[in-house]
Amino acid sequence: MASLYVETHGCQMNEADSRYLSERAAAAGYEIVDQPDRANVLILNTCTVRDNAEKRAYGRLGHYKRLKDADPTLRLVVCGCLAEQDRHIMQQRVPYVDGIFGTKELRHLGDTLASWVSEFGDEEVVEARALLAPLGGRGDGLVDAFTPLRAYVNVQRGCSYYCSYCIVPQVRGRFDHRLLTEIDDEIRARVAGGAREITLVGQTVNAYADPASGLNFAGLLAHVAALPGVERVGFLTSHPKDLSDDLLAALAKTPRLNQRFHLAMQSGSNPILRKMNRKYTIEEYVERIERFRSFCPDWALTTDIIVGFPGESEADFQQTLEIVERGYFAQVYAFVYSPRRGTPAAKMEQLDPAIGAERLTRLMEVVNRHVQAYHARKVGTVVRALAQGPSRKDPQRISVKTSDNVTIVAPVHGDVSRLASTPWLDLRIDAAHIWGCSGTVLGMAERVDAERQAVAPMVIDLLAPQVALA
């Protein structure tokens, strides 16, 4: 049987694309495997958002060449943003690659995989490959019992905002909104396949407009939340420029939304925001998040910040720190700026990278304090959250995500995968950490709004028998 390994770098859009490719390949007769040295076809789905993502992708291709040298029948494919950006460079730099597919050629790649399937017989991959040292990595296309519970659905490709540091408009093109009818079909299919939570993804989802009807993002959310079988709806990521009061009112009143809103800030300094071409001032950003808070008082607000951008002075950085110190954010994804070829910011005078690294350390000290305080406010409460699967660090613990995107880990006994069929868990939160919370399973439910069931004895934390089961 033909086998496929998919490795994904980058954002949720790439994850959604990898899932699509894995499903197409499985339907065409491939087995999806979790180790590259067990596959007939390797797909590397790449990212260009940061310099190290690019270096990592070329590093992985170098590793994969060793597999191909050992077994020339292996097919190696690159897709995603780096494939789009470096299509011509790759033909010179990694000529052993069998296919390069840009961001708009996913269907073509799916067709190509289907056309290859009959070329691989039933024999195991050649023995010489098994002798190679394991390459590591993770098979993101791999499906476990918990995977179908969550579905990422792309609603939009590309972006038309041209932030000066960002390569997305070059590699993914301008906004290309997907038809509501296509989104609707995909979500119904995902729900039929077991999805409980749908996350709508796009570079700027709140700019969505259905090409056929003009339906806006608020309308899309209402439509998706009302689809039969959809239990929760999330979305990533939003731009402050498109955050109207109408959308905020829609967030507050649409049922079944996850209570987490991600709104990238990037910097607390107006001169830096201008150089980034972000299209808002910090005063406008703060006004928007305070409006957001008045509509959605209990939601988590999360953000992105870049430090060490060209021209960022210590005073600019202090303004960023000052906004974070106000405690608006439940989580901050912070990065040191890295220049991307072909972007305006790459031509600006660059700061010493050590300055960015040092600022990131200082920023993370403040971020971690606020994140832990956010988590600490949950201690003693009981939440209902959707199972994610066994904890990576300890397979005897279940990892769940709350509606506001906090990870909780709790001990269970017996086979954790049993929880995939009754995946809503009620947990008492016992302790707060920077990474999330630890807790105790109190009960489980088949659906988000169903009555809590007692936990079967083998699932109860036997170390905490004093917990009363409802």
Ligand code: SF4
């Ligand atoms: S809004 Fe800016 S950072 Fe986000 S994808 Fe568009 S150009 Fe890139």
